[in-house]
Amino acid sequence: MGQEKDGLTVKKSEDFSEWYTQLMIKAELADIRYNVKGLPVYMHWSTKSMKKMYRIMENILENEGHEPILFPAMIPEQNFKLESEHVKGFIPEVFWVTEHGNNEKLEEKLALRPTSETAFYQMYALWIRSYRDLPFKRYQSGTVWRYETKATRPFFRTREVHWIETHNAFANEKDADNQVIKDMKTTEEFLVNKLAIPFIFFQRPQWDKFSGAVNSFAADALMPSGKVLQLPSTHFLGQKFSKAFNVKFMDKDKKEKYVYITCYGPAISRIYGALIALHGDDKGLILPFDIAxxxxxxxxxxxxxxxxxxxxxxxxxxxxxxxxxxxxxxREEYTPGYKFNEWEMKGVPIRIEVGPNDLENKTFTIFRRDINKKYAIKEKDLEKEILKIKKEFTSNLIKKTEVEFKNNIKEAKNFEEMRNIIENEKIARVCFCSLDKEGENCATKIEKELGAFVRGKKVGKIEKPFRNCVICNKKSKEVVYVAKSY
Amino acid sequence: MGQEKDGLTVKKSEDFSEWYTQLMIKAELADIRYNVKGLPVYMHWSTKSMKKMYRIMENILENEGHEPILFPAMIPEQNFKLESEHVKGFIPEVFWVTEHGNNEKLEEKLALRPTSETAFYQMYALWIRSYRDLPFKRYQSGTVWRYETKATRPFFRTREVHWIETHNAFANEKDADNQVIKDMKTTEEFLVNKLAIPFIFFQRPQWDKFSGAVNSFAADALMPSGKVLQLPSTHFLGQKFSKAFNVKFMDKDKKEKYVYITCYGPAISRIYGALIALHGDDKGLILPFDIAxxxxxxxxxxxxxxxxxxxxxxxxxxxxxxxxxxxxxxREEYTPGYKFNEWEMKGVPIRIEVGPNDLENKTFTIFRRDINKKYAIKEKDLEKEILKIKKEFTSNLIKKTEVEFKNNIKEAKNFEEMRNIIENEKIARVCFCSLDKEGENCATKIEKELGAFVRGKKVGKIEKPFRNCVICNKKSKEVVYVAKSY
Incomplete structure (x- = not known):
C-alpha cells in the first residue's frame, strides 16, 4: 500500500478534520471508497482494537450478570407498530428488506434492525414467567443499521454501527433504576479507566429521549472540533414496552405484573472514533494500552x-x-526511521529498539508514545520497565484529556457569553427554564441561533440554578450544558 | 422458564429429529418462535459456546497470518454482476434491501451479503499494488443471510448464518494452492482436536462447486439422521474474481499480474449444530471441554x-x-437431583458435588459427562483429577465418534448395494465415471432414485477405482462417496 502509508501532511491542531481523514487510510483504519454512502470498510488496524474493546466490555457485562444472546438482524414491520413512540422515532431511519431472489416480494417488509427492542421483548414475553426468572439480563454484540441523513464520517456517524445492546427486565422499578446507575458505572469503568475518555453523563431533556423511553441518560465527550459526541446511553423504559409486548410475570404475591425494562447501548465503533480523535497528535494515533x-x-x-x-x-x-x-x-525494505514513524503514527504504546550499540552497552532503547520520549534501559530491567509503562500509560492519557475537558466547560451568564463559548468550540454551562416539554421552545431558539443543543442536566450531582433562564429569563429549574454536536 | 427446562421425553436413538427439537428450548439453545421463518433466536447457552468457538478459530487464523477486517453487510447489486457464475449461483438466495424510511426507494438495490467476495475484491483492487503486499490475508467474523428454500432447522440450515470468511490474495498459483491445503489443516485442528467431529474433506464435483470457483473442497460430517452436513469449505478461485474486479499487482519482474484468490468459510452456528447432534445422548448435550x-x-x-x-x-x-x-x-428452590439432570442435559463436562458426607470423608464427588460416571476423590487430589479429565475429555469423544463414522461408510459394488447403504442411513463408497461435467447425468440419476448426492472424491489420498461406474457401467475415473444431505 506504498505511498498511502507515508506520514500525515497536516497538524491536528491546525485542521482536525483533515487530520482525521488522512489517518483513516494512512493508519489503515477505514476506507470510505466502498461503493455505498455511509458504509465504510473498517480495516485491520481499527478492527483489531475494536475486537479488544468488545472483549473488555463483554467481560464487564458478564461479570454484571448479563448473558450473551443472538437475535436475527431482521425485524418484521408489524413489531415496530406495537410501541407508538418507538415507531415514530425509528421508522424514518430504517433500511427495509422487501424482496428476495429475482424481484420476488417478501410477504412482509423486514426492517434491518436499527435497535432491537421490538425483536427482544416479544421473546421476553415467552421466556419470562415468574419472579424467579428475574432479573433477566441479556446482551448482544452486533451490528445495527440506520439510514442517517446527517453527514457521515467513519466511526463518528455511519449507516452501520458496531455496538453492544443490553436488554434487562426487572420485577420492580427500583431494581430497574439501579441497573441504570450500574450502566453509568460500567460506562465510567470502560471509557475512563480503559480508554481515557472523559465525559459527562447527562439526563437528556424530555424532547431528546430515546423513542419509547421514560428517561434517557447519555455520556457526551467533547471532540477536538468543539462538537460533543454521544457515547453510551442507558434508558429507563419503565413498563411502556412490557405493556406493548405483553411481558408479564407471576410475582411472589401470586399477582401477574408487567416487568420494568432498561436498555443500554455502547457503540464500539463510535467510541473508537472518539478515542482516536482525543488522544492522537501531529504524528498520528496514540492508543490506550489495553486496546492497542x-x-x-x-x-x-x-x-x-x-x-x-x-x-x-x-x-x-x-x-x-x-x-x-x-x-x-x-522488514528489510524499510529504514528504521521509516518504521519508527509508521508505528508512532499507528499509536503503538511502546517501541523497543535494539542495535549494535545496545548490544555493546547491554541496553535496550525504549520509546513510549504517551509522553513521546526515548531513553535507554539496562537489559535486565526490561520486564520491570515495561510493567511500569503499562501501569502509567492510560492514566497519563486520562490526566491530559481530563484537564482539557474541564478547561473546555465554561459558565455563561447570558446569551452573548453562551454564543462566545460555543463559537470558541467549548461547552457552555447555563441556567435554563426546564427540561420538561415547556423548555423545548428555548432549546429550539438555541439551536436556530447557534446550531447548538441543550444536552441535559448532569447526572449524580444536583446543580442549583443561580440565575434565570438564559433564553426566556423565566425562573430556572435546571443547570444545563449546551454544545454543538455530531 | 419453569417446566420447559424439565428433562427430555424422547430417546436420541429412537427419534433423533424430535430429540434435537426438544433440546432447542429445554437446553436454552434456540427458539424458533421468532416471527420470521428460518430466523431462530440463539439463546444464551448456545451463544456462549459459539463465542468460544469464534475465539478459538480466530486465534488459529491469526496465527496463520490472517488479519481481521469488517466489511459492510450490504453489497450493491452491480457488484454481483461482475462475475457471471457467481451472480447465477447467488442471486436466487439474496435478501434485497430496496427501501428506507417511509416507503422511499433506494437509488440502487442492496444485497444483504450472502457471502462477501463481491464486497472484498473491489477493495482489494484499491489496496493491493505490489508483490510486497502479498500474500494479503484477511478474515471477517460476522453474519450472512440466504433466502433458503429448503426446510430450515436451527443451526443446521437457517436464513441467517454466523460464520467466518477468509479472503486471501497471492502472487502465484502455488501459494494459493498451499493456502487451500492449510485451510484443510485448520479445519482438522478445529473440528477434530477441539470439537471431536470426524469428517471427510471432499473435492466437490464440477457441477457442485461454489459459484465462481475453479475448485471447491468441503468437509462433510455424518449426522445421526444418516444425512451428511457440509461443514467448512475452502475454494480455489484462481484468477476469475481478480479479473472481474481488476485486482492486479506489480511483480518483482516489473510486470502487472492478476492475483490468485482463495476463500474459506467456517460456519460457526452450523458447526455447533453438528457437534450437539453428534455428541449428545438420551440425557441431552455433551459439550467438548474447550467450548463448554x-x-x-x-x-x-x-x-x-x-x-x-x-x-x-x-x-x-x-x-x-x-x-x-x-x-x-x-439455588435452594431446586433439589440436587433436579440440578444434576439440568447440568447433564446442558452438557457441562464436569460436576463436583460436595455434601455432609464428603466433608466427613474429606472427599469430593465427581461426575464426568464423557463417560457418565460418578466417583469420589480425595480433597487434595482435586486439581490433579480435573486436569486429567480435561486432557481426556475431548479425545474420549473423538474416539467414540470416529469409530461410528468409519462404521457408517460402506463400499457398494452395484446400485442395489448402494441403495441399501443409503436407506440404512450410511455413506456409500462407490466407483464413478467422472466428476467432470460428463458425470453429471449419473449423479442426477442417483439423486432422482435415492435422494442422495455424489459428495466428491476424498482429498489427500488417491483412491483407485476398482470396477466400472455404479450407474452407467462405463470405465470409472474416480472413487466417490454418496449420501443424503442437509
Whole structure:
C-alpha cells in the first residue's frame, strides 16, 4: 500500500478534520471508497482494537450478570407498530428488506434492525414467567443499521454501527433504576479507566429521549472540533414496552405484573472514533494500552555485520515479553526511521529498539508514545520497565484529556457569553427554564441561533440554578450544558 | 422458564429429529418462535459456546497470518454482476434491501451479503499494488443471510448464518494452492482436536462447486439422521474474481499480474449444530471441554445443619479451580437431583458435588459427562483429577465418534448395494465415471432414485477405482462417496 502509508501532511491542531481523514487510510483504519454512502470498510488496524474493546466490555457485562444472546438482524414491520413512540422515532431511519431472489416480494417488509427492542421483548414475553426468572439480563454484540441523513464520517456517524445492546427486565422499578446507575458505572469503568475518555453523563431533556423511553441518560465527550459526541446511553423504559409486548410475570404475591425494562447501548465503533480523535497528535494515533493491537513493537537495527547477533537479542525480547501483544518488525525494505514513524503514527504504546550499540552497552532503547520520549534501559530491567509503562500509560492519557475537558466547560451568564463559548468550540454551562416539554421552545431558539443543543442536566450531582433562564429569563429549574454536536 | 427446562421425553436413538427439537428450548439453545421463518433466536447457552468457538478459530487464523477486517453487510447489486457464475449461483438466495424510511426507494438495490467476495475484491483492487503486499490475508467474523428454500432447522440450515470468511490474495498459483491445503489443516485442528467431529474433506464435483470457483473442497460430517452436513469449505478461485474486479499487482519482474484468490468459510452456528447432534445422548448435550460455557458446575448438597460448612467448602473449590470456567449452583428452590439432570442435559463436562458426607470423608464427588460416571476423590487430589479429565475429555469423544463414522461408510459394488447403504442411513463408497461435467447425468440419476448426492472424491489420498461406474457401467475415473444431505 506504498505511498498511502507515508506520514500525515497536516497538524491536528491546525485542521482536525483533515487530520482525521488522512489517518483513516494512512493508519489503515477505514476506507470510505466502498461503493455505498455511509458504509465504510473498517480495516485491520481499527478492527483489531475494536475486537479488544468488545472483549473488555463483554467481560464487564458478564461479570454484571448479563448473558450473551443472538437475535436475527431482521425485524418484521408489524413489531415496530406495537410501541407508538418507538415507531415514530425509528421508522424514518430504517433500511427495509422487501424482496428476495429475482424481484420476488417478501410477504412482509423486514426492517434491518436499527435497535432491537421490538425483536427482544416479544421473546421476553415467552421466556419470562415468574419472579424467579428475574432479573433477566441479556446482551448482544452486533451490528445495527440506520439510514442517517446527517453527514457521515467513519466511526463518528455511519449507516452501520458496531455496538453492544443490553436488554434487562426487572420485577420492580427500583431494581430497574439501579441497573441504570450500574450502566453509568460500567460506562465510567470502560471509557475512563480503559480508554481515557472523559465525559459527562447527562439526563437528556424530555424532547431528546430515546423513542419509547421514560428517561434517557447519555455520556457526551467533547471532540477536538468543539462538537460533543454521544457515547453510551442507558434508558429507563419503565413498563411502556412490557405493556406493548405483553411481558408479564407471576410475582411472589401470586399477582401477574408487567416487568420494568432498561436498555443500554455502547457503540464500539463510535467510541473508537472518539478515542482516536482525543488522544492522537501531529504524528498520528496514540492508543490506550489495553486496546492497542500491539502493546509493543520491536525494531531491530540491522547492519550486515551485526545482523545475526541483533536478531538473536530481539528474539530474546519477544520471549521475555510474551505475555504482551508484541510484534517484531524485521522488514528489510524499510529504514528504521521509516518504521519508527509508521508505528508512532499507528499509536503503538511502546517501541523497543535494539542495535549494535545496545548490544555493546547491554541496553535496550525504549520509546513510549504517551509522553513521546526515548531513553535507554539496562537489559535486565526490561520486564520491570515495561510493567511500569503499562501501569502509567492510560492514566497519563486520562490526566491530559481530563484537564482539557474541564478547561473546555465554561459558565455563561447570558446569551452573548453562551454564543462566545460555543463559537470558541467549548461547552457552555447555563441556567435554563426546564427540561420538561415547556423548555423545548428555548432549546429550539438555541439551536436556530447557534446550531447548538441543550444536552441535559448532569447526572449524580444536583446543580442549583443561580440565575434565570438564559433564553426566556423565566425562573430556572435546571443547570444545563449546551454544545454543538455530531 | 419453569417446566420447559424439565428433562427430555424422547430417546436420541429412537427419534433423533424430535430429540434435537426438544433440546432447542429445554437446553436454552434456540427458539424458533421468532416471527420470521428460518430466523431462530440463539439463546444464551448456545451463544456462549459459539463465542468460544469464534475465539478459538480466530486465534488459529491469526496465527496463520490472517488479519481481521469488517466489511459492510450490504453489497450493491452491480457488484454481483461482475462475475457471471457467481451472480447465477447467488442471486436466487439474496435478501434485497430496496427501501428506507417511509416507503422511499433506494437509488440502487442492496444485497444483504450472502457471502462477501463481491464486497472484498473491489477493495482489494484499491489496496493491493505490489508483490510486497502479498500474500494479503484477511478474515471477517460476522453474519450472512440466504433466502433458503429448503426446510430450515436451527443451526443446521437457517436464513441467517454466523460464520467466518477468509479472503486471501497471492502472487502465484502455488501459494494459493498451499493456502487451500492449510485451510484443510485448520479445519482438522478445529473440528477434530477441539470439537471431536470426524469428517471427510471432499473435492466437490464440477457441477457442485461454489459459484465462481475453479475448485471447491468441503468437509462433510455424518449426522445421526444418516444425512451428511457440509461443514467448512475452502475454494480455489484462481484468477476469475481478480479479473472481474481488476485486482492486479506489480511483480518483482516489473510486470502487472492478476492475483490468485482463495476463500474459506467456517460456519460457526452450523458447526455447533453438528457437534450437539453428534455428541449428545438420551440425557441431552455433551459439550467438548474447550467450548463448554462452564467446564465445571459445583453443586453443594444443602441441609440446614451443615449448610454453612458445605458452602464454605464449595467456595474453596471455586477458589482452587478459578482457572476454569466454573459455576456454583446454590439455588435452594431446586433439589440436587433436579440440578444434576439440568447440568447433564446442558452438557457441562464436569460436576463436583460436595455434601455432609464428603466433608466427613474429606472427599469430593465427581461426575464426568464423557463417560457418565460418578466417583469420589480425595480433597487434595482435586486439581490433579480435573486436569486429567480435561486432557481426556475431548479425545474420549473423538474416539467414540470416529469409530461410528468409519462404521457408517460402506463400499457398494452395484446400485442395489448402494441403495441399501443409503436407506440404512450410511455413506456409500462407490466407483464413478467422472466428476467432470460428463458425470453429471449419473449423479442426477442417483439423486432422482435415492435422494442422495455424489459428495466428491476424498482429498489427500488417491483412491483407485476398482470396477466400472455404479450407474452407467462405463470405465470409472474416480472413487466417490454418496449420501443424503442437509
Amino acid at each position: 493491537p500491539y502493546h509493543i513493537v520491536v525494531v531491530p537495527i540491522l547492519f550486515d555485520k551485526t545482523k545475526t547477533k541483533v536478531l538473536k537479542k530481539a528474539d530474546e525480547i519477544l520471549r521475555r515479553l510474551n505475555d504482551y501483544d508484541i510484534f517484531m518488525d524485521k | 460455557p462452564y467446564h465445571i458446575v459445583v453443586v453443594p448438597i444443602l441441609f440446614d445443619k451443615t449448610k454453612t460448612k458445605v458452602l464454605k467448602k464449595a467456595d474453596e473449590i471455586l477458589r482452587r479451580l478459578n482457572d476454569y470456567d466454573i459455576f456454583m449452583d446454590k
